[in-house]
Each structure stands twice: as C-alpha cells, then as structure tokens.
Amino acid sequence: MPAAPLLELDNLSTHYVSAQGTRVVRAVDEVSLRLNAGETLGIVGESGSGKSTLALTIMRVLPPAARIVSGRMLLEGADLVQKSETEMEHIRGKRIAMILQDPMMSLNPLFTIGDQVAEPIRVHEGERRATAWSRARELLRAVRIPSPETRLTQYPHEMSGGMRQRIVGAIGISCEPRLLIADEPTTSLDLTIQAQYLKLLHDLQQAHGLALIFITHNLGIVAKMCDQLAVMYAGRVVESGPVSRIFNAPAHPYTRALLNSIPRMTDSDQRLVAIDGQPPDLSALPPGCSFAPRCPQAMPRCRDAPPPPFAPEEGRVARCWLVEPAAVGGDFRVASGAG
Amino acid sequence: MRQYVIRRVGYCLLSLFLLSLTIFFFVRVTGDPATLLVEPGASDADIAAIHHHFGLDQPLWTQYGLFVWSLAHGDLGQSFYYQTPVMELYLQRLPNSLLLAFVAMALSLLIGIPSGILASVRVGGFWDGFGKLFSLLGLSLPSFLVGLLLILVFSVYLGWLPSSGAGGPLHLIMPAFALGWYFAASHMRLTRSSMLDVLGSEYIKLARLKGLPQSLVIAKHAFKNALIPVLTLAGINLVIMVNVAVVVEVVFAWPGIGRLLYEGITFRDFPIVQGVVILGGAMIVIVNLFVDILYAVIDPRIRLES
Amino acid sequence: MSTPADVIRLPTPAPPRFSAIRALRLGDVPMVPLAILGVIALVAVFANQLAPHNPEIGSLTARFKPPFWVKGGSTEYLLGTDQLGRDVLSRLIFGARVSMVVGFTAVFFAGIVGTILGIVSGYLGGWVDQVIMRITDTWLALPALMFAIFLASIVGPSMWNIVIILGLVYWTRYARVIRGEVLSLKEREFVRLAIVAGCSKLTIMRRHILPNVINSAVVLGTLMLGVVIITEATLSFLGVGVPPPEPAWGLMLSDGKQGLMVGYWWLTVFPGGCIVLMVLSANLLGDWLRVKFDPQLRQL
Numbered sequence: 001m002p003a004a005p006l007l008e009l010d011n012l013s014t015h016y017v018s019a020q021g022t023r024v025v026r027a028v029d030e031v032s033l034r035l036n037a038g039e040t041l042g043i044v045g046e047s048g049s050g051k052s053t054l055a056l057t058i059m060r061v062l063p064p065a066a067r068i069v070s071g072r073m074l075l076e077g078a079d080l081v082q083k084s085e086t087e088m089e090h091i092r093g094k095r096i097a098m099i100l101q102d103p104m105m106s107l108n109p110l111f112t113i114g115d116q117v118a119e120p121i122r123v124h125e126g127e128r129r130a131t132a133w134s135r136a137r138e139l140l141r142a143v144r145i146p147s148p149e150t151r152l153t154q155y156p157h158e159m160s161g162g163m164r165q166r167i168v169g170a171i172g173i174s175c176e177p178r179l180l181i182a183d184e185p186t187t188s189l190d191l192t193i194q195a196q197y198l199k200l201l202h203d204l205q206q207a208h209g210l211a212l213i214f215i216t217h218n219l220g221i222v223a224k225m226c227d228q229l230a231v232m233y234a235g236r237v238v239e240s241g242p243v244s245r246i247f248n249a250p251a252h253p254y255t256r257a258l259l260n261s262i263p264r265m266t267d268s269d270q271r272l273v274a275i276d277g278q279p280p281d282l283s284a285l286p287p288g289c290s291f292a293p294r295c296p297q298a299m300p301r302c303r304d305a306p307p308p309p310f311a312p313e314e315g316r317v318a319r320c321w322l323v324e325p326a327a328v329g330g331d332f333r334v335a336s337g338a339g
Numbered sequence: 340m341r342q343y344v345i346r347r348v349g350y351c352l353l354s355l356f357l358l359s360l361t362i363f364f365f366v367r368v369t370g371d372p373a374t375l376l377v378e379p380g381a382s383d384a385d386i387a388a389i390h391h392h393f394g395l396d397q398p399l400w401t402q403y404g405l406f407v408w409s410l411a412h413g414d415l416g417q418s419f420y421y422q423t424p425v426m427e428l429y430l431q432r433l434p435n436s437l438l439l440a441f442v443a444m445a446l447s448l449l450i451g452i453p454s455g456i457l458a459s460v461r462v463g464g465f466w467d468g469f470g471k472l473f474s475l476l477g478l479s480l481p482s483f484l485v486g487l488l489l490i491l492v493f494s495v496y497l498g499w500l501p502s503s504g505a506g507g508p509l510h511l512i513m514p515a516f517a518l519g520w521y522f523a524a525s526h527m528r529l530t531r532s533s534m535l536d537v538l539g540s541e542y543i544k545l546a547r548l549k550g551l552p553q554s555l556v557i558a559k560h561a562f563k564n565a566l567i568p569v570l571t572l573a574g575i576n577l578v579i580m581v582n583v584a585v586v587v588e589v590v591f592a593w594p595g596i597g598r599l600l601y602e603g604i605t606f607r608d609f610p611i612v613q614g615v616v617i618l619g620g621a622m623i624v625i626v627n628l629f630v631d632i633l634y635a636v637i638d639p640r641i642r643l644e645s
Numbered sequence: 646m647s648t649p650a651d652v653i654r655l656p657t658p659a660p661p662r663f664s665a666i667r668a669l670r671l672g673d674v675p676m677v678p679l680a681i682l683g684v685i686a687l688v689a690v691f692a693n694q695l696a697p698h699n700p701e702i703g704s705l706t707a708r709f710k711p712p713f714w715v716k717g718g719s720t721e722y723l724l725g726t727d728q729l730g731r732d733v734l735s736r737l738i739f740g741a742r743v744s745m746v747v748g749f750t751a752v753f754f755a756g757i758v759g760t761i762l763g764i765v766s767g768y769l770g771g772w773v774d775q776v777i778m779r780i781t782d783t784w785l786a787l788p789a790l791m792f793a794i795f796l797a798s799i800v801g802p803s804m805w806n807i808v809i810i811l812g813l814v815y816w817t818r819y820a821r822v823i824r825g826e827v828l829s830l831k832e833r834e835f836v837r838l839a840i841v842a843g844c845s846k847l848t849i850m851r852r853h854i855l856p857n858v859i860n861s862a863v864v865l866g867t868l869m870l871g872v873v874i875i876t877e878a879t880l881s882f883l884g885v886g887v888p889p890p891e892p893a894w895g896l897m898l899s900d901g902k903q904g905l906m907v908g909y910w911w912l913t914v915f916p917g918g919c920i921v922l923m924v925l926s927a928n929l930l931g932d933w934l935r936v937k938f939d940p941q942l943r944q945l
Contacts, residue, residue, distance in 0.1 A: 061547045064462070085553070093550030100548070105541035110563050120549045171549065357783040365799060375799060479925040481875045483882055484917045487898065487905060495908050502906065582788050586879050590902070600791075604798050604885055616795040620787045627786065 004077060006178060006211050007035040007058070012071030014050075014057045025282045027053040027066065029235035032309070032317075035228070037178065040205065040212040042226035042243065044219060044258070048279050050235040051215045055181050058213075059098055060088045076178075094124045097172040101184040103164035107156035113140075114152030117170050124175045139170040143200060162193040166200065173204055180205075181213045186221065198225060219262055223247065231255050234280050234290035237309075241316030251318035253295045289321070297322060343635055351628040358620045362613065363406055367399075375609040415617065416610035420602070425614035429596060435505060436588070436595030440580040442511055443519035448573060450523040452566070455530025459538065460557060470527055477524020483586040486517035490590070503592035514591040518584050522576055529572055533565040540564075571630060578626040582619040675933050678926035685923055689742040696735035697723070701890040703730030709904060712911050725911040727900055733911060736892035737919055743893045744923060747808055748874045752866050754812035755873075759819025760862045764850050766820065767827025778824070781817045789814045789876055797885035804887050807880065811873055819865055826858050860938050867931035871924040878920050894920050 014028040028050045035041050043051045056062050058073055060080060073080040075095065080088070092098075100106040107116060117139055118132035127135070133152065140148035143166040156164060165185060172180050182201065186194040202225065205212050214225055222229055222243060230240040231254065239252040250256040257275045277294035280286065286293060288303040295302065301321050310323040366375060373389045409415070415425040458470030493513060494502035501510050537543060538561055546556045585597030592598070596615055603611030688695060707730040711718040718725060724733040766777040784792065796810045830836060830853075839849050880886030881895030889896060894916040901912030 059548055061544060089550050089552050091550065092548055098548045100541060100545055102541060106545040108542040108546070108560050108564070111560075119551065123549075123551055123555070168545070171545075353779065354783050354786060357779055358787070361780075361783065362795070365796060475925065475928060478928055479871065479921055481879055481920065481924075483879060484898065484920065487902065487913050487917065490905055491910055491913060495906060495910075579788055583790050585790065585794070586882060589883060600794065601883060604794065604883065607798075609798065612795060612798045616787075616791050619791050620783075623786050623788070624783075 005034045005074075006037045006039075006076060007033075008072075008074040009033040009058075010072040010074070012054075012057065012073060013069045014053055014062065014066055015069050016063075016065050017067060018065070023283045026235050026285065027282060028057055030071070031232075031235075031237050033230055033237065033240065035179070035211055035213065037211055038205075038209050039228060040214060040226045041228045041230060042222035043213060043215045043230050043232060044217060044222055045232035046217065046279050048234075048282065049232040050282075051232050052183055053235075054232070055098060055183050055213070055215055058181065059092055059096060060085075061092070090124070093120045093177070094175045095177050096179045096181065097175070097177040098181040099165075099168050099172050099183065099185050102188050103161065103168045104156065104188075106168055107164060109156055112153050112155060113159070113167055116156075117152075117167065117174060120171060120174045135174070136170075139174055140167070142173075142204070143167070143170045145170075162189055162197065165189060165193075165197060169197075169200065169204070173208060173210070176208060177210070179211045179213065181215070183215045184217070185214075186218075187216075201225070219258060231258070234285060235282060236290065236319060237317070238291065238320070239316075239318045241313075245313070245316060251312040251316065251323050252291075252320045253297050253322070254291050255318075257296075289319070344632055347628055347631050351624055354624045355621060358624065359407055359410060359617070360403070362617055362620075363403055366613065367402075410617065415614035418603075418608050418611050420606045420608045420611075425610050428599060428611065429614060429618055432594060432596045432599050435593065436581050436584055436597060439511065439514055439518060439584060439588070439593060439595055440577055442515040443580055443584075444522070444573060444577050445519075446515055447519035447523035447526055447576075448569075450519075451526030452530050452569065455527040455569075456534055456557070456562070456565075458527070459531045459534035462535070467531075470531060474524045474528050477521050477527075480520065481586070482517050482521055482583075483590050485520045486514065486587050486590040489513045489517060505594055510591075510593075514587050514593050517590070518580060518587045522580065525576070526569060526573065530565065530569050533568050534561060537561045537565045571634065574630050574633075575623075575627060578623050582623065675929055678929040678933075681922055681926040682930065685741050685919075685926075686745060688738055689745040692738050692742050696732075696738040697721075698732035698735040700731060700735040700739040700892045703727070703732075705730050709909055711909070724915055725909075727897070727912055728903060731892075733897075733915055736897060737894070737915060740892045740894045740897060740916065740919065741923075743804065743887055743891060744874055744877070744920075747804065747811070747877050747887065747893075748870055748923075748927075750808045751811035751815070751873050751877070752869050754808060755815040755869065756819055756862055756866050758812060759816035760823050760855075760858065762816065763820040763823025764827055764854055764858065767824035768831060768850050768854060769846065774824075777820065781820050784814070784817045785821070789872075790879060793876060793880055794883065794885055797880060802885055802888040804891060807877060807886055811876060814876075815869060815873060818869065819862060822861060822865055823858050826861055827854055830854055830857055864931065864935045864938050867927060867934050870927040870931065874920065874924050874927070 010032055012028060012031045013026065016025040016027055017023075031050075031054060033041070043054065045051050053062075053066070056066075057068060058080070060068075060083070062068075068081055071081065075091070080091070083091070107113075114133055114136050117136040118129070121127050121132040121135055122129065137148045137152060140151055145151055145163055145166055151159070151163075151167075156167075159167065165188075169185070172182075185201070186197055189197060198221065201212065204210065212225075214221065216222060226243050228241065229243045229246050230237045231246075231252065232238065233254050239246065239250065239255045246255060247259065250259055254275075261274060275294060280290055280293070286303070287305075288301075289295070289298075289306050292298045292302040299321060307319045307321045307324070309317045309319050310325075312318050312323045373386050413426050415429075417424050418428060421428060454466065454470055454473060457466035459467075461467060489500075490502045490513065493500040500513055502513075504510055538557075543556060543561055546560045547553075551560075581596070583597075584593075584595060585600050587593065588595045588597035589601045596619075599611060600615040602608065603615065703726065707722065707726050708728060710722050710726040710730075712725045712733075713720045713723050715725075722732050722734070724737070726732055727736070762777055766774045792814050793810050796813065797807070800806050800810070836849060836853055839853050844852075877886055878893070878895030878898070881893040882899045884899065886895055887893040897916040898913060898920075901909070901916065904912045
C-alpha cells in the first residue's frame with residue numbers, strides 16, 4: 001500500500017446554523033476517511049445522510065449557512081480547511097474535480113459546450129482559446145461523444161441526458177485532477193446509459209490514475225465500481241472498509257439492513273425488506289446512537305451514548321456498540337480514522 | 340408559434356377596443372360631452388355645431404362607431420389652442436419624450452443593474468443595505484420632487500446645469516435623472532432578486548466547483564442569465580416612462596408629449612388631453628404585444644404553450 | 646492568516662449582531678414609521694388647534710419670508726411664508742389633513758371595490774370573470790397617472806372628485822391579487838363543504854371567502870397608501886388635484902416652483918419633506934405587515 005494517502009479526512013464536521021443561531025443541523029459529524037491514489041471509494045446513504053454535504057465540504061463550496069466547525073481535510077498532506085478562498089480556487093477543478101447529479105441543471109444554458117469545457121483549461125492552465133478548444137475537442141472524444149467538432153458549438157439543451165453527463169465528466173477531467181468526486185452521476189440517467197457511463201468512468205480512471213469518490217444510494221454500483229466503502233447515516237460514517245469484506249460480513253446493523261433490502265432475483269418468494277422508520281431530524285438528534293430508534297438489535301446502552309468508531313477487523317471501522325470487544329473494562333482498540 | 344402570435348394579437352386588439360370604450364364611456368358619463376369638446380366660452384351656435392359634428396344627438400352606438408372610425412384614421416380632433424390636429428402636435432413632440440425616456444432608461448439601468456448585482460452578491464452586507472435604502476427612497480420620492488431638488492442644488496446653488504428647456508446634453512441630465520430615479524430602484528430590486536435566483540442554481544455551483552474565481556462566476560455565468568428578466572421589464576418600462584414623464588417635463592419645461600398634456604389641462608383643451616391619453620394607452624398595449632412576441636422568439640419553451 | 650469565511654472554530658453559533666434597525670423596534674413593531682404616521686394623523690385631526698395662522702389667508706407684507714433661523718425670518722412665521730404671505734407651517738399642518746383624508750379614503754374605496762370585484766370574479770368565474778379581468782388588464786395597462794389626469798380633466802378638480810378618481814384608478818390592483826387568492830381558496834375543503842351543505846354563492850363569498858382575503862387586502866392597502874399619496878401630490882402639483890385654496894402639499898410644491906429659481910428653498914423642501922416622510926413611513930409599515938402577515942405575499 002502506498003505510504004501517504006491522497007486524501008485524509010480527520011474528524012470533519014460541518015454544521016448548518018440558522019440565521020438566529022437557534023437551530024444547528026449536524027449535516028456532517030466527525031467523519032474520518034482515508035483514500036489512496038487511484039482508489040475508488042463509495043459513499044452510500046439515504047438522502048439526508050450527509051453524503052452530498054461531505055462532498056461539498058471537501059470542495060469548500062458550501063451554502064452560506066453552512067460552517068466547517070472542526071476537523072481536518074488533508075489533500076496530499078496539506079489541510080484544505082486552512083486554505084484561503086483563492087488557494088481553494090486553484091485546487092478546485094485542477095487537483096480535485098466534482099461532477100454533480102443533474103447535468104441539465106449543471107450546464108449553463110446560455111453558453112456553448114465548447115466554452116464550458118474549455119473554460120477550466122483556460123482559467124487553470126492559462127491556455128489560449130484556440131488551444132483550449134482543441135483540448136476540449138479531445139476531451140469530448142475521450143468521453144466517447146460522437147462528432148465532437150460539431151458539439152463544441154452547440155448548446156446544452158441540444159444534447160441528450162447521457163451526452164450532457166459525459167460532457168460534465170469531460171469538464172471534470174479536463175485539467176487532470178488527482179481526485180474526482182462524482183455525486184450520484186447516474187441517478188438521472190436511463191438504465192441502459194448508466195452501464196455505459198460507469199464503464200467510461202472506470203476507463204478514465206485507469207487511463208489517468210484518478211482516485212474516485214463515488215456518492216450513491218445504489219449498492220449495486222458500489223459492488224461493481226468501488227474498492228472501499230463508507231456507509232453514512234445521519235451525518236456520521238457508521239461503517240467503512242473494503243467493499244468485499246463489508247458485503248460478506250457487514251458489521252453495522254444499518255449496513256446489514258441496506259444489503260438485505262436489495263431485491264434478489266434468486267429469492268423470489270421472500271417479501272421486500274424495508275427498513276422501518278424514518279431518517280432522523282438532523283437538528284434534533286436523539287442522545288446515543290442515531291440509528292437506535294430503527295435498529296432491530298438496539299440495546300439500552302445504544303440510547304445512552306453514541307458509539308465511538310471500533311475496528312471489527314484490520315482496516316475496517318464500525319460505529320456500533322455490538323462491535324465493541326466483549327471484555328468490559330478491557331482494553332479495546334479504537335481505530336483512529338483508518339478506512 | 341403562429342397560434343401564439345394570433346392569440347396575442349387578438350388580446351392586443353381586445354385591449355385596444357376596451358381602451359377606446361373606456362375613454363368613450365368616461366367622456367360621456369358626466370353629462371353633455373359637448374362642454375368638453377368645445378372651447379371654453381363658446382356660443383350656443385358653436386355647441387350645436389359640435390353636437391352635429393360628433394353626432395351627439397345620435398344613438399350611442401353610432402357615436403361610438405364614429406369615434407372608433409376617426410381613431411382608426413388617426414383623427415384625434417383638433418386642438419383649440421393650437422388650431423392644429425392633435426395627431427400632428429403629438430408626433431411633433433413625441434421624439435423629445437422618446438429622447439428623454441431613452442436617456443432616463445439608460446441611467447436607470449446603469450445605476451440599477453450594478454447596484455442590484457452588488458446587493459445580491461453578499462446578502463446582508465453593505466451593498467445590500469445600501470440597495471434596500473435606495474429601493475425605499477426610489478419608491479418614496481416622487482419624480483417631480485427629485486427634479487425640484489436637483490434644480491435647487493445644481494441650478495440655483497451650484498449654477499452648473501440649466502433648469503429648463505431642451506438645448507444640449509446639459510439640459511437632459513437632470514430631467515433624465517429625475518425620470519429615471521424610480522425606475523432605477525425598480526430595476527435594482529429586480530436585478531437583485533434575479534441574481535439571487537441564479538446564484539442558487541446548479542450551474543453556478545458547478546462553475547464554482549470548476550475552480551473559477553468568484554468574479555468570473557458572477558460576471559460571466561450569473562450575469563447573463565440574471566439579466567433576461569430585467570431587460571424584458573426595461574423594455575416595457577420604457578414605454579411607461581414616456582407616458583409618466585408628464586410631471587418631469589413640466590418641472591423642466593421639456594417640450595415632450597407630457598408637456599403637451601399639461602398644456603391641454605391648463606388651457607382646458609380637451610382634444611389634446613383625450614388624444615394623449617388614447618395614444619399613450621395604445622402605445623403601451625402595442626409595445627406589450629411586441630415584447631411578448633420577442634420573448635417567444637428568444638425562448639422556445641413559450642411557443643409550446645398553446 | 647484569518648480564518649476563511651466558511652470555517653469557524655467555535656462550537657457555539659455567533660451572537661446576533663447589533664442592528665440599528667432592530668434597536669428602533671419595540672418587540673417586532675417598527676416604531677418609527679408608526680410614530681410618524683401617528684403624529685401626522687394627530688396633526689391632521691388637531692390642525693385647527695395647532696396651526697399658528699390661517700392657512701388660506703396671507704399677509705402681503707410678509708411675502709417670501711424665510712424660516713426663522715435664517716436671516717430675515719421671524720418666529721412669527723416659523724417655517725417662512727409663500728408668495729401670498731401665507732404661513733408655510735400652517736399650510737403644512739392643514740395639508741396633512743388633506744393627505745390623510747385623501748390617502749386613506751381613496752385606499753379604502755379602492756380596496757372595497759377591488760376586493761368585492763376580485764372575490765366575485767374569482768369565485769364566480771365564467772364570463773363575469775372574463776369581463777372583469779379584461780377591464781382590469783386594460784386599466785392596468787394605462788399608467789395610473791395618465792388615467793387619473795384624464796378623469797380629473799373631465800370632472801374638474803375637487804377633493805372628493807380626486808378620492809373617487811383615485812379609487813377608480815387603483816381598484817384594479819386589488820382585484821388582481823384578491824382574485825388570485827380566491828382562486829386557490831376555492832379549492833379548499835371548507836369551501837367545498839359549504840357548497841355541499843347547500844350554501845348560496847353569496848353566503849359562501851360573504852362568510853367563507855371574504856374573511857380569508859381581508860389579510861391580503863389590508864396589507865395591499867398599506868402598500869398602496871404611499872402610491873396613492875404620491876399620485877395625489879402629483880395631480881395637485883399639475884393643477885388637477887386638490888384645488889386651491891385647500892393647502893395640499895403637492896399644490897405647495899407647485900406654488901413653490903416659482904420661488905425656486907431665486908432660492909426660496911423652504912417652499913420646496915418642507916412640503917417635499919412631509920410627502921417623503923409620510924410615504925416612507927407608509928412603505929416601511931406596509932413592508933413589515935407584508936412579511937408579518939403572510940410570507941406568501943412577498944411577491945406583492
């Protein structure tokens with residue numbers, strides 16, 4: 001395993017504070033993760049679990065009401081939390097890039113495709129228009145858009161959904177970032193297009209040595225694309241580790257429930273298993289474990305105190321009292337941020 | 340698209356019809372319109388002649404028909420004072436009002452749009468507070484008062500600018516500013532809210548994620564999108580400006596159609612008053628039609644709504 | 646290096662900053678505009694007691710006197726006199742009466758007509774709706790000022806004529822908004838229940854719809870007050886509003902224009918200031934009411 005991780009999140013917390021300072025929503029709560037170069041990390045959770053806010057936190061493109069209240073984000077050793085806005089502008093798009101969910105909304109309707117793809121190249125690398133446009137053309141070719149030459153002068157509303165998402169992908173890789181964050185990139189695509197798009201992302205990753213953070217609620221995609229997995233619930237990472245290990249032996253009851261709720265073709269006579277209850281209100285979290293109200297294995301202890309991150313095995317973390325080593329008062333190892 | 344245009348033209352014609360009906364109705368509602376349509380101090384013979392000329396002894400429908408007929412032919416009657424057809428007077432003065440309105444519009448956009456943008460960029464900041472104050476003052480200070488105060492400061496105390504008439508560009512500054520004042524505040528408000536809408540959109544988020552500097556995000560990506568509703572409003576406001584310029588033209592003795600209207604009131608020259616109002620209303624209705632059609636040309640989604 | 650804007654190290658949220666505007670409030674009510682309007686109302690009511698001189702009769706020996714703190718002024722005429730030797734302060738005081746009466750009555754009148762027609766148009770629909778809406782659209786297309794001038798030139802100037810004219814010109818604004826509300830109210834449960842229970846249309850409109858739109862009508866009323874006052878002042882300035890010798894502020898501005906070029910600033914600044922104060926207060930109050938009563942009305 002390479003020595004230093006590409007990206008390391010250490011106890012990161014992002015809160016939304018209401019105007020009067022009365023309501024605090026703990027959107028991201030003490031998240032620790034580690035990502036190495038070239039790896040793919042999947043972040044999974046229900047809507048409201050904080051996955052998108054986490055992505056925006058890493059990019060430092062938060063809405064005005066949100067604040068990073070604690071923690072560090074180390075990109076190749078440098079803490080992004082400490083960087084000024086200007087320094088972040090140099091990092092965004094160039095060293096870390098992000099793809100958003102809805103390509104129709106993320107492309108500016110009044111500017112041509114060529115303009116929007118060439119833009120980061122011109123801004124970050126100072127290229128002249130002609131050079132940037134020919135690079136844009138190559139990028140469109142790289143994301144497998146037919147006849148890129150004509151596309152450059154067209155507008156977003158003239159493209160299909162799948163093509164728009166590829167264009168957004170092209171924008172993402174245009175300056176050869178080390179890390180690409182994809183926030184539910186296939187959710188708004190047709191099923192048939194999804195598979196093609198995932199293959200594209202995978203190939204791009206191989207070709208450019210990109211690390212990829214894939215945010216999704218679809219465990220199937222995680223199984224196909226990701227090396228590592230982090231499961232989020234109510235703003236916290238409740239379980240993280242290698243995908244295969246977690247799928248084989250999930251440690252946290254929420255992960256287990258998620259895996260169980262995937263309908264399988266093989267057991268057709270079983271009912272669909274849903275998870276009881278609703279996701280919690282992030283401004284009024286219960287004391288103790290946030291999942292306890294919905295957890296089939298909840299113990300009295302779970303309602304008293306939130307579980308710290310434990311290590312069920314080497315390289316895995318789970319925030320669950322069930323995972324705590326059995327010896328009470330014995331010395332248990334609390335994993336510190338290893339993912 | 341054709342359907343849309345036909346419908347809009349239909350509405351336009353209907354509005355023009357209702358406008359003429361309204362004018363017709365009100366002129367007759369208070370009694371004998373002959374007293375209005377005749378010079379003050381006219382003899383009985385003159386009044387009888389007017390009755391005959393306008394067919395006032397005929398049934399209302401015929402009268403209305405005659406009225407619309409002459410309107411359609413551009414015959415708005417004749418001014419007592421000037422002894423010239425009202426239409427001629429109107430067309431003579433119209434360019435002056437248009438000039439004033441254009442300059443006032445330019446000023447209002449030059450002031451309104453940048454301040455609206457600045458107010459939207461940092462909500463709750465200094466410019467936003469300034470914008471709110473400006474907006475309030477724009478609504479609370481009538482244009483003629485602004486004009487009078489400008490004269491006080493710049494003509495009487497400082498002696499820099501001429502206080503009346505239409506000479507060179509120096510004569511244009513104060514009236515244009517007074518006229519544009521209210522609209523500057525209105526454009527500022529709209530720019531601000533339009534920018535706020537745009538700044539919350541996904542493509543702005545992506546622009547920031549691309550690492551574009553904040554100034555570029557605003558100047559390039561947000562600006563163009565936010566401007567669309569503002570320019571549409573500006574187009575309609577231009578015509579409104581021409582028509583409400585009457586007080587400003589009076590304060591500065593600017594020889595436009597507003598001043599003509601004022602003369603009509605002061606000299607009790609009713610044909611002028613009626614003519615200016617009808618033409619003003621018609622102008623607004625027709626320009627609205629053009630703006631609607633232009634909008635459909637620009638935005639393909641509008642055409643589909645039929 | 647200072648901490649970037651989106652990062653804070655404090656576990657507690659920052660305390661609300663001191664705001665001058667907030668300091669001027671008692672509870673939530675904006676005291677200053679309310680106080681100003683209150684003072685103007687009191688002045689209007691007690692004009693006879695408060696005014697030092699007769700506003701309509703002047704002394705020709707005391708023409709164009711400046712305010713008392715300027716050389717040439719005297720404390721007998723605190724704010725100076727106009728071209729006929731009339732005391733400016735007294736005229737301002739009586740002018741408050743004109744503005745208040747015309748402003749409130751016109752708004753009230755326009756409100757009643759507009760609300761009723763809005764309810765009828767929205768609830769009954771059909772051709773009634775079409776007719777009322779077409780008229781509304783047409784009248785809205787014509788700038789209020791033009792329309793008012795036109796009507797004023799037909800009937801001739803008088804205070805009550807102006808009230809009626811302003812009412813006629815501005816009811817359309819109410820009708821539009823109220824009709825919109827009625828359209829959405831129509832679909833609500835309690836209206837449907839009333840229909841099923843056999844209530845007549847009139848009863849439903851009176852007992853169910855009306856109380857629910859009063860809110861919007863009141864808010865719109867306060868917002869319109871400023872507009873109406875400005876229009877009245879404009880009309881008076883042009884000579885088609887409240888006629889002399891009634892001391893309307895707009896009329897004072899018109900008279901004052903003669904003296905402007907020779908520097909008799911008090912004839913413009915004081916009446917102008919009164920207009921601005923009144924309209925500003927009305928607008929501030931209207932804004933506050935709008936936000937308080939129903940955030941949905943923000944688009945007004």
